[in-house]
Amino acid sequence: MNQKEMANTVAELVFIPAPGVGHIMSTIEIAKLLVNRDQQLSITVLVIKPPPSSGSGSAITTYIDSLANKSIDRICFIELPQDENLPIRDPKAPTTFFNEFINSHCKYVRNVVTDMMSQPGSGRVAGFVIDMFCTAMIDVANEFNIPTYVFFTSNAAFLGFKLYIQTLCDDQNKDVELSNSDATIPVPSFVKPVPTKVIPSIMQAREGLDFALWVARKLRKAKAIMVNTFLELETHAVESLSSDSSIPPVYMVGPLLNLEGGAGKPLDxxxxxxxxxxxxxxxxxxxxxxxxxxxxxxxxxxxxxxxxxxxxxxxxxxxxxxxxxxxxxxxxxxxxxxxxxxxxxxxxxxxxxxxxxxxxxxxxxxxxxxxxxxxxxxxxxxxxxxxxxxxxxxxxxxxxxxxxxxxxxxxxxxxxxxxxxxxxxxxxxxxxxxxxxxxxxxxxxxxxxxxxxxxxxxxxxxxxxRAAVMEGGSSYASVGRLIQDFIRNIS
Incomplete structure (x- = not known):
């Protein structure tokens, strides 16, 4: 592809955030950053509405409506349908319900992407960018032979923790004890041993741990992982992840912040x-x-x-x-x-x-x-x-x-x-x-x-x-490398 053809090419990205206000907000910030940095990119955000019983649907709807009214150039939003017969919510297995709920949207994602790729004059789909809780969508992307990038909305140290626990369980066949409140665990992405009392409750129950391990296995199948952090904040964690050849390339793209404020009323x-x-x-x-x-x-x-x-x-x-x-x-x-x-x-x-x-x-x-x-x-x-x-x-x-x-x-x-x-x-x-x-x-x-x-x-x-996201900063450079990776996918 010559330079003239490259200049006229638009690389389409499909973003799939998790149905939570914090996840959607930071996802929109990375989407805005990418289209502002490179005119060849356009983004379609597929919005998964929360389950009706979650109580958080109105906040997300209000936020998405506010974004739609602002008309962000080269970013569009599509609200995915929701099955009439949702998975049954079992109070004893909340992560199983959530996983099945996300999986129930795979067919709608498949339909949207099929339609996008059939439109005359549309750009090539250069990648899926999925939330850390939507890793089931990697399988959908693979059906179209499209690479998947995971947007990890937490920090690099926690990403390292999740991947390390999965390594212990799968590769070293260790029975990991995460519920002993007095114990500590040495984790490569942390300098100091991590007390088990600060490990998420979800991972201290068998059902939740199984889900976390499944997510970690999926993370390793992504082409790359984007993390909302910056090198100067988490230097040790970033170096730990970068030195592990079993982990996909990791791009530090933060801090990604909605400095305009989100959904909700202004201060009195x-x-x-x-x-x-x-x-x-x-x-x-x-x-x-x-x-x-x-x-x-x-x-x-x-x-x-x-x-x-x-x-x-x-x-x-x-x-x-x-x-x-x-x-x-x-x-x-x-x-x-x-x-x-x-x-x-x-x-x-x-x-x-x-x-x-x-x-x-x-x-x-x-x-x-x-x-x-x-x-x-x-x-x-x-x-x-x-x-x-x-x-x-x-x-x-x-x-x-x-x-x-x-x-x-x-x-x-x-x-x-x-x-x-x-x-x-x-x-x-x-x-x-x-x-x-x-x-x-x-x-x-x-x-x-x-x-x-x-x-x-x-x-x-x-x-x-603030320096990290400015031209010449560590995250600015990392985002530049990420964009080049997207463009290479369609060249």
Whole structure:
């Protein structure tokens, strides 16, 4: 193919994100980055709507509608149909249900790609870019002889952990014990041994471990893996992955952040005006993600900790799903007084604000925010580093405990409130509900706001995160190599 032909060629990419707001948002960011970097690329995003019972469909629909209204050049969205007879949800086997749910969309993906390839004048499909939870789509891509790239929305250290556990089980025939709370496991992508107490609950049950192993095996069949991280943040993990010849090439493409804010309402004017009047780096921001919520007894402990700490605060307080919708998403309280200690709002009126859903990027970007009490979702960790705001870790579910371990112990970029806290009742319904005490929370907040060493390190990492995505930066160069790989697929 000569240069003139190459200049007129459009390489089509098929993106398949997992049906979760955080996954879709970061997927859209890498899609926008790719089409902005190279005019030869165009992208079709195949949207898998969540199961009706998940409670998260409306948030995803709102977000996708907002993107469609913005009309992003050379990115289009197709919502896939959903089977009328969905797999039966078994509370004892949540990962099996999820896997079968994703698999039920394979035929619709196949139909869309067949239609794309039959359109006259359309570009060559250069690759599938699939979410880490949609690895079943590798088989569909193989039917069309199209290479698959996995977009890993978590970090490089966790990717290394998943692949290492699979190696132990499959290649070394070891019976891996992941539920011993006092044990540690040496993992190549971590400098320090990983405590089993921070391993995701899903992998501490047989059904969940089997699913994780299946995903890891699929990951090894991808042409390459894209990770939302950057070399300067996870130097050891990146070098560990790059030196392992059994792992596909790994491209560090982050930090990929939606700095325009996602779905949801903007920050109330009175909260914004109050923040504008506060001293720089004086306010603690508490936010636990789109799925984070606590029962009344835990809310009371947080309130007492905030009041006793004396620090200014903005607290995103969400109502837990009801018994009628246990798999739904948290919602906002009409009146938070129903769960807060009596008189709390009146006593803290001058130093704090209790809000509902929070536009997290808007808050982290504000000069008054000096600390972030977080659930440690990877997107949130990257956002806090981008804006130079140190974190106190309070993970809740998924791989968040391992994110907390990496941030606190491995990298020294956060302080710990309760690193091994878990609220994964779907995976361990018999687990005892742990209450983090007001003393523990207050101590974490005091250390968060007083530790100048961590604050300095976070500010330095903020500069590195921004440099990584600029021309000449490590992630900028990595994305360039990735694009060349896409173009070679059609040449």
């Amino acid at each position: 004017d009175d909260v914004l005006q109050w923040l504008d009047s506060q001293p720089p780096s004086s306010v603690v921001f508490l936010c636990f993600g789109s799925m984070g919520s606590f029962e009344k007894v835990q809310v009371s402990e947080i309130a007492h900790a905030l009041e006793r700490s004396g620090h200014r605060f903005v607290w995103s307080l969400r109502r837990p799903p009801t018994k009628e919708t246990p798999t739904g998403n948290p919602s906002d309280y009409e009146d938070p007084r129903v769960v807060l200690p009596e008189g709390f709002l009146e006593r803290t009126a001058g130093i704090g604000k209790v809000i509902g859903w929070a536009p997290q990027v808007t808050l982290l970007a504000h000069h008054a925010i000096g600390g972030f009490v977080s659930h440690c979702g990877w997107n949130s960790m990257l956002e806090s580093l981008w804006f130079g705001v140190p974190s106190a870790t309070w993970p809740i579910y998924a791989e968040q405990q391992m994110n907390a371990f990496e941030m606190v112990v491995e990298l020294g970029l956060a302080v710990d409130i309760k690193m091994d806290y878990k609220k994964d009742m779907a995976f361990n319904p018999k687990a005892e509900i742990v209450i983090v005490t007001a003393d523990e929370i207050e101590d974490g907040i005091q250390r968060l706001m007083a530790d100048d060493t961590i604050r300095t390190k976070v500010k330095e990492m903020s500069e590195k995160s």
